[in-house]
Amino acid sequence: MLVVVCVKQVPDTTQVQIDPVTNTLIREGVPFIVNPYDTHAVEQALRFKDRFGCRVAAISMGPPNAEATLRKALAQGVDRAVLLSDRTFGGADTLATSKVLAAAIEKLAQEEEVGVVICGKQTIDGDTAQVGPGIATRLNFSQLTLVDRVDELDLSGKKIRVSRKLEGRHEHVEAPLPVLLTVVRELNRPRYPTVAMRLESADAQVEVWDNKVLQLDVNTIGLKGSPTWVSRIFSPERAKGEMLGDGVHDPEGAAQLLIDKMLEKDLLAL
């Protein structure tokens, strides 16, 4: 059985600023990182590998430099890495993205049965949380989102039982395989690659698949296949706070002022 994990290279959003004139993200000089949720997805896939000996493939759609993200997954121990990169894939919304990823998973499935696909719950740049479910829908897989614990993967019975982390509660659910999981940070602690694995991965092969490989209708992928587009992006205005009291010379007075203010705004109510 093959476990496929989807990863994405994202700009380090702590370092992203919005260009006030063009209203777009300033990406120059901003380093790229692996989408943090995806690192937990990789870890879960590797735990399935450790436990059941199944193979793990990591796939990513992105520009050629997204290879670094896949290389990191290789360093952590995935067996195969495929970069889906083609100009026609560019500018994709979540619909077009999930279409390409689903096609790649189907292609992988021609070689080896895919039992589980794992994605991060969302990416930190787009924050839509739609790509995972989009893939599941296209592949007609069961979908379990927001997974924070895997209770059991029963390969012979072809089913999985997980806990989902919802607002204020947990849900324990079971689904038949094949399944797509989207995972939250609480699921696990990603492993840190050993030096040996890093050196191995530096020479490992990252396969690059373009649309010649996937053979998708160019009108259904990339910008052309994307029904949504971003009309405007902006930083929310944040009201500037005021300075209260003198914390340096009169800390107690300042604290009192702060408490009064919080009481006034009803922030301390139980």
Add this chain to the structure above:
Amino acid sequence: MTPQTVIFTTLLVASLLFFCWSVYRRFSLVFYGQPEERLDQPARRLSEMFLYAFAQLRVLRKPFGLNHFVIFWSFVILALANGEFLVNGVFPSVSLALLPEGVHRVLLLAFDVVSLLTLFAIAFSFIRRVVVKPPYLDSLYVKGRSPEAFLILSFIALLMLAYFGMHGALAALGVENDPAAMPISSLVGGWLAPHQSLIGTVYSVSWWLHALVLFAFICFLPHSKHMHILTAIPNCYFGALTWPATQPREKFEKGAVYGVGSVERFTWKDLFDSFSCTECGRCQAACPATNTGKALNPRQIVHAIKTNLLENSHALREGRSGTLPLIGDEGEGTNTEEAIWSCTTCGACIEACPVLIEQMPKIVKMRRHLVETESRFPEELLNLFENMEQRSNPWGIAPGERAKWVSTLPVKPFVAGETEYLLYVGCAGSFDSRAKQVTVALATVLNAAGVSWGILGKDEKCCGDSLRRLGNEYLFEKMALENVELFRERGVTKVITLCPHCLTTLKNDYRQYGLELEVVHQSELIAELVRSGRIKLDRKDDSMGRIAYHDPCYLGRHNDIFDAPRTLVQAATGTAVVEAERHGRNSFCCGAGGGRMWMEEFTGERVNHARVDELLAQKPDTICVACPYCMTMVEDGLKDKGAGQVRVRDVVEVLAEGLLRKNA
């Protein structure tokens, strides 16, 4: 040949053969270690050996060391007497009496006096272990009152008593060659003289006692901690010629092994160190981890290496790795991961060891194995490692914010040829809100003195200190190479650092990458500016009250900077700092070194609490530090101790405040 000679010779030969075999079995194990260069500069090595092994400089740092000094030198002198005894036992015609009479007389007097001194010293040793036992004599597996310790002391005492028995009897019989040269033996002879019938028995019993104890000693020595008699002197010869403030580079290539995960991965010197330890406990008495109830005891690290090596010796001889793990669950011969992660790399253990054992570097070697081969480390470090790799600072703050502290000041970028010094601000000085105030103070002082300096701004990267001490050498090397390239590209040659950790990394660690920088800690540079009159402080600023100074380990012990910060405070305030009980070379860590800054402290007392208590004992109004980590630890410690009224200042802040007051 008399029957006595035959028996004596047989026993002697057997003892010597057993001794040689034991020594060979033990010392041959050392060769299972990895290679390490410790044979260079023989002249310097000889002088170190003389200072530490023969003059016992480190031993004498503790008052009771004098007792050891006496025993050591008695042992050296009596080696001659014992040698004579052994040779004479086999060849009764050969003795020191064959020497010129004058020389012989001096020797006899020396033997007599020294034997008595030894008896007293052994008595003191007994009293120390039985009555006033200092706590550091005990470790988990070796106790101060162990049978072994008493056995060895008894052996020595018996040898001395037998010596006086023999020579007293000879004196009483009037057959001693030169009783006038042997005042103590003659005294004993005087006591024996009235009991003529007993004298013969006393002599025989003493002679055989002397012989048998000596044989037992010879046999027992290589199997006990008293093996140090054989190893301590060479260990001082092989000691590090430069203070081990840095760790060696690793070679990253496929198939290589990183760090030390099993005992034979240590170098031969590490293994020899373990055979040189006498379990004196001075390292554990100095260790901030041991002192605050952590799992780490540097002495136990060394003991574990020895025990592990001996336990696994059979396997090693067969070319296998041993079955007793070097790192694993609690047990003799194994180091726990908790112990390995408790080290602050402060170097107090190295400083304390009388025989120049290097404990701390062994811990870092094991950390390397855990991080690089096993990928096992405390959970908090994952964030640190990721932050370092992705954003080149421990907090994971956006690198673009590195130069935000300059907002209030006119600060220029560093330009080679136009700017003299690069001010390497470091992560704390750039991002930590309290340390940023120190950076501003430093900038103010540098400007006031007209120093030409500039910064790299957002191009500055973390030096990687914590990574190296935590054993993440792979990532450290990556960052070091980036920095070395950046410094070369920008033509940096002279650097001022705010933080002693940056100082040591740029100065000592980057040298391994072929980058020779002239690196000064801010306190050094400013002390020099004050001395040369470029900073004038006419009016002394006494507003800081009584100032206690805390020596940062990486400034003091690791880089020998003790006076500059003190001079600076004195120049600014007109009064000398008050010293904590442990200060200077023997200063006690704040708890943040060796990457401990980024880890939780779950066990025992907090190191910073222990340190703050010690500083508060001096009743200071202000505590001065010279390191951003110490700043955080001391400030936090004071808050926890409810001593928030005591201020914490970096030394440069004291000076800056003085300057500002002057200008106001």
